[in-house]
Amino acid sequence: MKRMFDIAFLLAWLLLANSALQPDPLPSWNEGPVKESILSFVEKVTDYESQDFVPPEERIAVFDNDGTLWAEQPLYFQFLFAIDRVKALAPQHPDWQNEEPFASLLKGDMKGALAGGEHGLLELIAATHAGMTTEEFEMIVQEWLATAKHPESGQPFSHMVYRPMLELLVYLRARGFKTFIVSGGGVEFMRAFAEQAYDIPPEQVIGSTGKQTFEIRDGEPMLIKQPAVDFVDDKEGKPVAIQRVIGRRPIAAFGNSDGDLQMLQWTCAGDGARLCLYVHHTDAEREWAYDRQSPIGQLDKGLEEARTEGWVVADMKRDWKRVFAFER
């Protein structure tokens, strides 16, 4: 009897010691049902003995970028980049003084510049992102990222990534997931920082695209970015792009806006264990608080559907111990 007691004690001690030794993979997430949902999902799909086990090649996780992996206020960062480019290029384009959205933008009237909606935004992006080779564009973006500062935090934009989401990316990859960005942002803009910021290589970044042409100039082949939108990777476009590029339905999807709704629907309608998670911007102090009424990152229908479908909603204020790495 004494011996059995000793063995039970030893086992209990080993179990405790073991769990105490396992470092928390998500230290910036507060304990609670949201963190628990993530951990238990990953446990069951990676456990050979679980009936929810998913082989590594099918462990595809997709992440929206703006508002999900990094901030998107007061304006999408790519839009801030475009503004800086318009200012830099304005002397060569006198016509912009009378042409929207450029005219409003040069006057500092953001509301007027945004009046054309998402399409106007993309036109602006096309105009400031075209007429150069893909390699030249990458250099321009990298130069901007190295010098530009966020208008409110004063931090370099690469510091505006969410620490809890970085931990999540690392955790998922450590458990055999392949992590993809699937974002409305321009694919080449995102690739200029995704590898360094998120450890996500260019071939795992899916985004909106502009038209490009292959040309041979003075015997040298080059790809020239054209001032025309090719594909908008938003809303219904997201599952279409996922199928076209990845060719496999993800088992986990992370977003923050109605633009991600169809991606979450497509992901979570698949068979077997699935994880769909919305990041809900609720923290006006450490970040920004916005949802149903926001012109940027609107989350309205998605919030309803998350309730109906039982998706996970991460409340930034409640669930994140820390938002940015630069916080004290």
Place this chain on the structure above:
Amino acid sequence: MKRMFDIAFLLAWLLLANSALQPDPLPSWNEGPVKESILSFVEKVTDYESQDFVPPEERIAVFDNDGTLWAEQPLYFQFLFAIDRVKALAPQHPDWQNEEPFASLLKGDMKGALAGGEHGLLELIAATHAGMTTEEFEMIVQEWLATAKHPESGQPFSHMVYRPMLELLVYLRARGFKTFIVSGGGVEFMRAFAEQAYDIPPEQVIGSTGKQTFEIRDGEPMLIKQPAVDFVDDKEGKPVAIQRVIGRRPIAAFGNSDGDLQMLQWTCAGDGARLCLYVHHTDAEREWAYDRQSPIGQLDKGLEEARTEGWVVADMKRDWKRVFAFER
């Protein structure tokens, strides 16, 4: 003196023993300058001490599929699949009896069916590849692959892959390369066999695409294949698709036709060590012999440019010890 001789002898013996112990990574390639070009390229880009060293994340290798990884005669296999589908679907489409290319095809007149050129081909593919979900299409292709036989060899189509190219894929991946298919073939057709045939996952298959729509039917989200061409991944389309999907210039490219020319130009115009290789179909006995005049897999301009640029041309008859695994 005796001691130095002993040491030199020992070293020479060790070197010899070492090279004898290293298994040949390309046993189906005959010894000669072509095999040597491949081996020496891979050696130098993977050797830390070489000035041509390329870090693993940049070791992108792209392969055309039809005529490069598997055969394409007497017709592209996807076209043979489409013919079988037209025959299977004809009873539901009485109009096809008077409509090209269907009418010619149903009469067994391949020349007439092909008269519309590549665009006609793609129309045919769109008509036989649409009106169903992506998952239904995958099942149709897999069923066909499991039962259909090549009209001349009598082998299942999955046996029509080139053994030397399979060895090359395995060798490159073992040396840290990421291998992609970049082909004019339909991306979803190729994905149905690429993982099993080549160990290339769906997200590393780039091809021509048809339009798809995201729809919710009876509460279930689905992607429906539409009867319209979205993108033709051939000629100038290849570097454009590489940039859009991979976002990095490959360092090695393998093709067999003029449709691959721009992909090879784009790849080999980059800085540093590069490998561009054309598979030249010269073996009428073990495979097929065709190049400048062939309506399928025409290799004319490419052959000229290979000479001018010093690209490697693999002569199937001379350089391949064995073409197919089923050969005696």
